[in-house]
Amino acid sequence: xxxxxxxxxxxxxxxxxxxxxxxxxxxxxxxxxxxxxxxxxxxxxxxxxxxxxxxxxxxxxxxxxxxxxxxxxxxxxxxxxxxxxxxxxxxxxxxxxxxxxxxxxxxxxxxxxxxxxxxxxxxxxxxxxxxxxxxxxxxxxxxxxxxxxxxxxxxxxxxxxxxxxxxxxxxxxxxxxxxxxxxxxxxxxxxxxxxxxxxxxxxxxxxxxxxxxxxxxxxxxxxxxxxxxxxxxx
Amino acid sequence: xxxxxxxxxxxxxxxxxxxxxxxxxxxxxxxxxxxxxxxxxxxxxxxxxxxxxxxxxxxxxxxxxxxxxxxxxxxxxxxxxxxxxxxxxxxxxxxxxxxxxxxxxxxxxxxxxxxxxxxxxxxxxxxxxxxxxxxxxxxxxxxxxxxxxxxxxxxxxxxxxxxxxxxxxxxxxxxxxxxxxxxxxxxxxxxxxxxxxxxxxxxxxxxxxxxxxxxxxxxxxxxxxxxxxxxxxxxxxxxxxxxxxxxxxxxxxxxxxxxxxxxxxxxxxxxxxxxxxxxxxxxxxxxxxxxxxxxxxxxxxxxxxxxxxxxxxxxxxxxxxxxxxxxxxxxxxxxxxx
Numbered sequence: 001x002x003x004x005x006x007x008x009x010x011x012x013x014x015x016x017x018x019x020x021x022x023x024x025x026x027x028x029x030x031x032x033x034x035x036x037x038x039x040x041x042x043x044x045x046x047x048x049x050x051x052x053x054x055x056x057x058x059x060x061x062x063x064x065x066x067x068x069x070x071x072x073x074x075x076x077x078x079x080x081x082x083x084x085x086x087x088x089x090x091x092x093x094x095x096x097x098x099x100x101x102x103x104x105x106x107x108x109x110x111x112x113x114x115x116x117x118x119x120x121x122x123x124x125x126x127x128x129x130x131x132x133x134x135x136x137x138x139x140x141x142x143x144x145x146x147x148x149x150x151x152x153x154x155x156x157x158x159x160x161x162x163x164x165x166x167x168x169x170x171x172x173x174x175x176x177x178x179x180x181x182x183x184x185x186x187x188x189x190x191x192x193x194x195x196x197x198x199x200x201x202x203x204x205x206x207x208x209x210x211x212x213x214x215x216x217x218x219x220x221x222x223x224x225x226x227x228x229x230x231x232x233x234x
Numbered sequence: 235x236x237x238x239x240x241x242x243x244x245x246x247x248x249x250x251x252x253x254x255x256x257x258x259x260x261x262x263x264x265x266x267x268x269x270x271x272x273x274x275x276x277x278x279x280x281x282x283x284x285x286x287x288x289x290x291x292x293x294x295x296x297x298x299x300x301x302x303x304x305x306x307x308x309x310x311x312x313x314x315x316x317x318x319x320x321x322x323x324x325x326x327x328x329x330x331x332x333x334x335x336x337x338x339x340x341x342x343x344x345x346x347x348x349x350x351x352x353x354x355x356x357x358x359x360x361x362x363x364x365x366x367x368x369x370x371x372x373x374x375x376x377x378x379x380x381x382x383x384x385x386x387x388x389x390x391x392x393x394x395x396x397x398x399x400x401x402x403x404x405x406x407x408x409x410x411x412x413x414x415x416x417x418x419x420x421x422x423x424x425x426x427x428x429x430x431x432x433x434x435x436x437x438x439x440x441x442x443x444x445x446x447x448x449x450x451x452x453x454x455x456x457x458x459x460x461x462x463x464x465x466x467x468x469x470x471x472x473x474x475x476x477x478x479x480x481x482x483x484x485x486x487x488x489x490x491x492x493x494x495x496x497x498x499x500x501x502x503x504x505x506x507x508x509x510x511x512x513x514x515x516x517x518x519x520x521x522x523x524x525x526x527x528x529x530x531x532x533x534x535x536x537x538x539x540x541x542x543x544x545x546x547x548x549x550x551x552x553x554x555x556x557x558x559x560x561x562x563x564x565x566x567x568x569x570x571x572x
Binding site for chain 1: 424427433434435437439440441442443445446500
């Protein structure tokens, strides 16, 4: 069997004495959208940060096309083609919308994404391109964060709670843009608390509960009760 | 469709055009300024260089060093050693001082970059003290009491005192131009984009593929080499060097931090404006003795309270002005619709 694009093999993660992840196994195949759901504190963000190289305590457990990448620094992981849309967006506040996007492309990887393509995806950003990134609404800031990650022309994009703190209508708008993103052959891993949204855009779903994988299945066919049980642990 | 990335604004273009006659006027200073004024202007140029460099270090790369006097003193001493002991012409010694600054600061960076925050600041100070104590051991350079530049080296610069004063001024003017030019070049390069992103959010910058360590290392080494050059020029102007003067934390770091903080940290214009304000205060208040330092302290506190981003930050927030074309603006996108 060929190697998965990304695989986690018994991934553990610690913050000092506190263990946040216990032996997480997970696979992402090229071209698919994988959703990771779970309640607050289930370890979703920790998992993404480990993959992105922002937490480095599992050198062998994270594999990219079969190669162990857990010991790499965040910038080296990004250079492989793994982009993170971080929780809380983390834009560069002193820079304009456009400058934020340009910085996203600073690695110079080739691919379909460019400023005009990002503006096509999120036309509102084009109107606001000279504004300071932090003067935008939360939803627009989220679009900048997604666009910034796309500008890197990654093979895999990790999206951390892109619906967090946004109004339902904005969330719908952002999720409507997702097919246009993954349609470009991009692989995505979407971490969400919003179960319905996560299931609607993904092919496969993992549920994390207290640092462990409590469920794994096809997004369209997993019974809702099982998801509820895996999510809340009842 | 072609995208045109420009950083110019109408104001910054006007400023760059205005800069030409200003620079010409400054080059001609030996013909219109008195000897004392020329010395003062030279000192201003050298302080401005130190401030612009420290601002790059602290304001852009987040490396809050309180030990840059290490490189001022290193540059000064090395210049004296190269000219007096190795017999080099001063013009040959100056580029070597820059190179030596690069070379000596690289291992220092590897060492002190292991420290974070306040520990980093203390580490830089310790390094400066190590430099001071080391140079105080060199008896050929006068040991603890220092030495004077031999008259034949001073004479090799130019004939006659006025000509030498003019050369010293041109060297200082050249140095500040070089420093500002180097900083503009760096900030406009890919490294500069990376620096701005790091300053704003290190975590996001890292996950976008920016190598933080290498970026900071580049800045530290560049700043240290150029600081050594400024050190050489400072002591060429003073004609005398001693460990306490060369490695003075007060003269080469505390005043420089004051200049950058009141001018506006994290902007290129800030340290330039700050230097002018600092010298305006010094020249009007210096006769008051201790009161002068109290006044400086009050100015610093007032600015930190009411304009925490410094005078330039205050002006920029008000009117959005920028003299150096550093921010990127992209045009050409609108043409697609038209």
